[in-house]
Amino acid sequence: MSDDNNKSLKTHLASIFEDLGKLDYFLPKEQVERRQAREARRDRLERAQPAVTDDDLAQLIAGRLRLDTHALRVTQHWLELAFGEDARQRAAAPRYMVLSGERGRGKTVAAAWVIANEVSRYITAAELRRIRASHNARDVDSLFHVNAARVLVLDDLGVEKLDDGSEEMLFDLMNERQSRRYTLITTNLTEAQMRTRYGDRAIDRITAQGGFVTVLGANLRERRMANDP
Numbered sequence: 001m002s003d004d005n006n007k008s009l010k011t012h013l014a015s016i017f018e019d020l021g022k023l024d025y026f027l028p029k030e031q032v033e034r035r036q037a038r039e040a041r042r043d044r045l046e047r048a049q050p051a052v053t054d055d056d057l058a059q060l061i062a063g064r065l066r067l068d069t070h071a072l073r074v075t076q077h078w079l080e081l082a083f084g085e086d087a088r089q090r091a092a093a094p095r096y097m098v099l100s101g102e103r104g105r106g107k108t109v110a111a112a113w114v115i116a117n118e119v120s121r122y123i124t125a126a127e128l129r130r131i132r133a134s135h136n137a138r139d140v141d142s143l144f145h146v147n148a149a150r151v152l153v154l155d156d157l158g159v160e161k162l163d164d165g166s167e168e169m170l171f172d173l174m175n176e177r178q179s180r181r182y183t184l185i186t187t188n189l190t191e192a193q194m195r196t197r198y199g200d201r202a203i204d205r206i207t208a209q210g211g212f213v214t215v216l217g218a219n220l221r222e223r224r225m226a227n228d229p
Contacts, residue, residue, distance in 0.1 A: 048122035069106035096210030121149035
């Protein structure tokens with residue numbers, strides 16, 4: 001057989017085995033499941049695009065986030081209650097949880113962990129404000145899915161522009177999502193500041209079926225800057 005024929009045969013065989021590898025024919029079930037879970041996390045995070053560092057994003061996709069923050073521990077415990085095996089705990093799990101605290105405490109990373117590990121919808125408060133004011137069919141559809149999502153992450157509440165519709169924006173969202181749905185909100189505002197900004201109706205909805213957690217811990221951004229060479 002000529003060298004050209006040998007090369008052609010080798011190329012053909014290589015392509016066959018590459019395709020077989022893609023089909024996971026020869027991988028253990030556990031390895032296939034881990035890879036599928038990793039790809040699911042990647043897909044959810046790429047669609048949501050939360051504002052986290054590249055390093056945190058890579059760890060979230062791999063399922064090996066090294067951070068151990070108060071915000072993350074609280075959020076993980078919340079989801080364990082909401083989707084765990086204990087029916088009584090599921091029934092008692094808060095429908096709303098607000099992570100409130102200063103910048104750099106890991107609130108958005110905790111929100112990204114939810115996105116990576118649970119089928120959910122992610123939106124920033126600024127984007128929510130925009131699509132509520134829009135009559136574009138795509139934005140109307142997006143608002144429907146935000147309201148209907150079983151788990152919603154509303155990030156950075158309080159940084160969006162304040163106007164006459166701000167109170168209605170939050171109240172309408174909380175009102176739509178009070179039945180059999182879970183909502184995580186991140187904000188730099190305190191409960192008192194949120195009442196001033198959005199009114200009592202929306203905040204009373206939150207506290208009736210959930211509550212506020214003041215996030216503790218060091219500023220992660222300052223800590224990372226100090227550790228950079």
